[in-house]
Amino acid sequence: MSIERGSALPSSADVVVVGGGVVGAAIAFQLARLGVTDVVLLDKGEIGGRASGRSGALVRTHYPNMDEARVALAALPWFEEWPDRVGGDCGFTATGFLQMVAEPDRPTLRSNVALLQKIGVDTRLVGADQINELQPQLRLADGELAAYEPRSGYADPLATTRGFASAARRLGATVLEGVEVSEIMTAGGRVRGVRTAAGDVDSPVVLLANGSWSASLLSPLGIQLDLTPIWAQVAFFARPPSLPAGRAGQLTIIDRAHGCYLRADGEDRTLVGLSGSRRPLEDLDADHPADPKFAELARRQAALRIPALADAPSLGGRGGPLDVTPDRRMVLGPAPDVPGLYLAVGMSGGGFKKAPAIGACMAELIVDGKASTAPIEPFRPTRFAEGEPLSGAEYTLPSDGVYPEAFDELSAQGLIH
Ligand SMILES: Cc1cc2nc3c(=O)[nH]c(=O)nc-3n(C[C@H](O)[C@H](O)[C@H](O)COP(=O)(O)OP(=O)(O)OC[C@H]3O[C@@H](n4cnc5c(N)ncnc54)[C@H](O)[C@@H]3O)c2cc1C
Incomplete structure (x- = not known):
C-alpha cells in the first residue's frame, strides 16, 4: 500500500482518527463503510508500526468476562470472511x-x-x-x-492492520503516515479538530485510538486516563x-x-x-x-x-x-465532558482480535449514537470513577x-x- 507521508493533509474532515494501529484502521474502515467517507486517519509513525504490527495476533473468543467475549465473538466473522468483507488477505488461519x-x-x-x-x-x-x-x-x-x-486461530497482524487502512482508503478515507497530532483543539467546551506540525484539521469529531500516547493529549483537557x-x-x-x-x-x-x-x-x-x-x-x-x-x-x-x-x-x-488499564480491559466510548471526543484505547494486550468489532462499534456509536454490533457500555471511560471496573473469573x-x-x-x- 502506498501511503502519503505528511503530505496532502486536509484542512477539515467529518471525523479525525488519531492512531493507525489495528484499532484506528478498523474504525476508519468501519466509518467509511457506514458512509462517513470524509475520515482522516493519522499516524505519527507507520500504519501498524507499533503494537499492532508486532502482535501475537491470536484470534480467539475465550474470555472469562462475557462483555469482552461478546466483542471478540463479533470480530471473528470479519477474520473468517475477510476477502469478501474487507478485501485481500489478512492471513487468518483457523487452526482451532x-x-x-x-x-x-x-x-x-x-x-x-x-x-x-x-x-x-x-x-x-x-x-x-x-x-x-x-x-x-x-x-x-x-x-x-x-x-x-x-473456529479460532491467528492472523497476520501487519496484513490485517494495513488491510483495514487500505480498504478505508479505497472507500474514500485519507490515510496519512508521519503526521503527529500534538493537540486536540476545542471551542466552547467541544471538539473542533486537531493540531499537527503539518497544519490543523478542523473536525467536529475526533477519535483517539493511539494507545498509551492518548494520555498526554487528554490531560490538557482535564481528562486523566490511567494507562x-x-x-x-x-x-x-x-x-x-x-x-x-x-x-x-x-x-x-x-x-x-x-x-x-x-x-x-x-x-x-x-x-x-x-x-x-x-x-x-x-x-x-x-x-x-x-x-x-x-x-x-x-x-x-x-x-x-x-x-x-x-x-x-x-x-x-x-x-x-x-x-x-486498571482493570486490564479496554476503554471505549465518548470521552467525559468533551462532546465530539471519543476514545478507543487501553487495549491491555488484547486489542488485535477484537479490532474489527471495536471498529464497527465505534463507527455505530458516532453515526447512530449507539453501538449495535456488541454492547460497549461496560467499557465506558467513566467506569473507574463510578467504581464499576470490569472483572471475570480469571x-x-x-x-x-x-x-x-x-x-x-x-x-x-x-x-x-
Ligand atoms: C508482543 C505482543 C503480542 C500480542 N498478542 C496479542 C494476541 O495474541 N491477541 C490480541 O488480541 N492482541 C495481542 N496483542 C495486543 C494487540 O496487539 C494490541 O492490543 C493492539 O495491537 C493495539 O492496537 P492499537 O491500534 O490500539 O495500538 P497501536 O498498534 O500501538 O497503535 C497506536 C498508534 O498510534 C500512533 N500514535 C500515537 N500517538 C500519536 C499521535 N499523537 N498522533 C498520531 N499518531 C499517534 C502510534 O504511532 C501507533 O501506530 C499483543 C501485543 C504485543 C505487543
Whole structure:
C-alpha cells in the first residue's frame, strides 16, 4: 500500500482518527463503510508500526468476562470472511484453539465455558483423548481438561492492520503516515479538530485510538486516563519436525498451566509468548531489541507442553507496547465532558482480535449514537470513577513463566492477569 507521508493533509474532515494501529484502521474502515467517507486517519509513525504490527495476533473468543467475549465473538466473522468483507488477505488461519489451565482452575474453566456457550461462542470442553486426537504432540496432565474453539486461530497482524487502512482508503478515507497530532483543539467546551506540525484539521469529531500516547493529549483537557505502558514480546522457533509443517500445522494454544501461548507462524515456525513476562516501559517510543533471556524462558515453558520444542532453534522475536488499564480491559466510548471526543484505547494486550468489532462499534456509536454490533457500555471511560471496573473469573498464572523481578512489580500493581 502506498501511503502519503505528511503530505496532502486536509484542512477539515467529518471525523479525525488519531492512531493507525489495528484499532484506528478498523474504525476508519468501519466509518467509511457506514458512509462517513470524509475520515482522516493519522499516524505519527507507520500504519501498524507499533503494537499492532508486532502482535501475537491470536484470534480467539475465550474470555472469562462475557462483555469482552461478546466483542471478540463479533470480530471473528470479519477474520473468517475477510476477502469478501474487507478485501485481500489478512492471513487468518483457523487452526482451532485450546484454552488450557492448571488443575485447580478446572472448575472455573467449566463455568466459563458454560457462560461462553450461552452467549453463542462455539466452544466445548475436551479431555485428554480428544486433545490427543487434535494434536498428539502435546504433553498432558492427569485428567487434563481444556476448552476447544474450532473456529479460532491467528492472523497476520501487519496484513490485517494495513488491510483495514487500505480498504478505508479505497472507500474514500485519507490515510496519512508521519503526521503527529500534538493537540486536540476545542471551542466552547467541544471538539473542533486537531493540531499537527503539518497544519490543523478542523473536525467536529475526533477519535483517539493511539494507545498509551492518548494520555498526554487528554490531560490538557482535564481528562486523566490511567494507562500503564508495558512492553510485551514473542519469540520464534524453528518448528520441530515432529509437528506438522504448514500455516495450520499446530493448534493455537493459551496454556495458563505454564504461562505461555503458542501458535504456528508461517509454514515452519512456532511463535511463543509468555502471558506474565511483561516489562515496564518508560519511553513509549523506545524499541527494545529481541531479548535472548525471554526466548530461553519462552522455550522452557512451551516445552513443558510440547516437549519437542526443548531443542528448537531460536529464530529471534519481536515486541511492542501495551496500554494497560486498571482493570486490564479496554476503554471505549465518548470521552467525559468533551462532546465530539471519543476514545478507543487501553487495549491491555488484547486489542488485535477484537479490532474489527471495536471498529464497527465505534463507527455505530458516532453515526447512530449507539453501538449495535456488541454492547460497549461496560467499557465506558467513566467506569473507574463510578467504581464499576470490569472483572471475570480469571485463571491463575504460574510464577515460573515470568521474569521474576518484573512479575512481582507488575502483579503487585494488578497489571498482569
Ligand atoms: C508482543 C505482543 C503480542 C500480542 N498478542 C496479542 C494476541 O495474541 N491477541 C490480541 O488480541 N492482541 C495481542 N496483542 C495486543 C494487540 O496487539 C494490541 O492490543 C493492539 O495491537 C493495539 O492496537 P492499537 O491500534 O490500539 O495500538 P497501536 O498498534 O500501538 O497503535 C497506536 C498508534 O498510534 C500512533 N500514535 C500515537 N500517538 C500519536 C499521535 N499523537 N498522533 C498520531 N499518531 C499517534 C502510534 O504511532 C501507533 O501506530 C499483543 C501485543 C504485543 C505487543
